[in-house]
Amino acid sequence: MNQTFTVQGMTCGHCEKAVTTAIKTLDPDAQVSIDRAQNRVEVTTEQARETVAAAIREEGYEVVS
Amino acid sequence: MNQTFTVQGMTCGHCEKAVTTAIKTLDPDAQVSIDRAQNRVEVTTEQARETVAAAIREEGYEVVS
Secondary structure, eight states, X not given: OEEEEEEEOOOSHHHHHXXXXXXXXXXXXXXXXXXXXXXXXXXXXXXXXXXXXXXXXXXXXXXXX | OEEEEEEEOOOSHHHHXXXXXXXXXXXXXXXXXXXXXXXXXXXXXXXXXXXXXXXXXXXXXXXXX
């Protein structure tokens, strides 16, 4: 299931890695692609969207949509 | 020995941690204080200034002065 999130606050490569790691901790089989300039996080996972969003928020980032 | 560096590119807490960890890897007894808004890194260490600067650069940040 492809999910796209708009995420504010990712300022650097460490942030991308933190978000990626959080999602992959939730689902080791998840595919994660981040376009930081566009504040876009694309995830392929069977996890519920709200569960993925919560994992991103827990890292300190705002999930706008 | 107190050293103060002006460092560009630290955008978030992960960056502060990366710089701190790099310096403490060099010298576990180092004291590191970072004021990100001021681009300022203050270090207390017996390591040579250029050695500390190199460790910061290796993390991908620009040591301006």
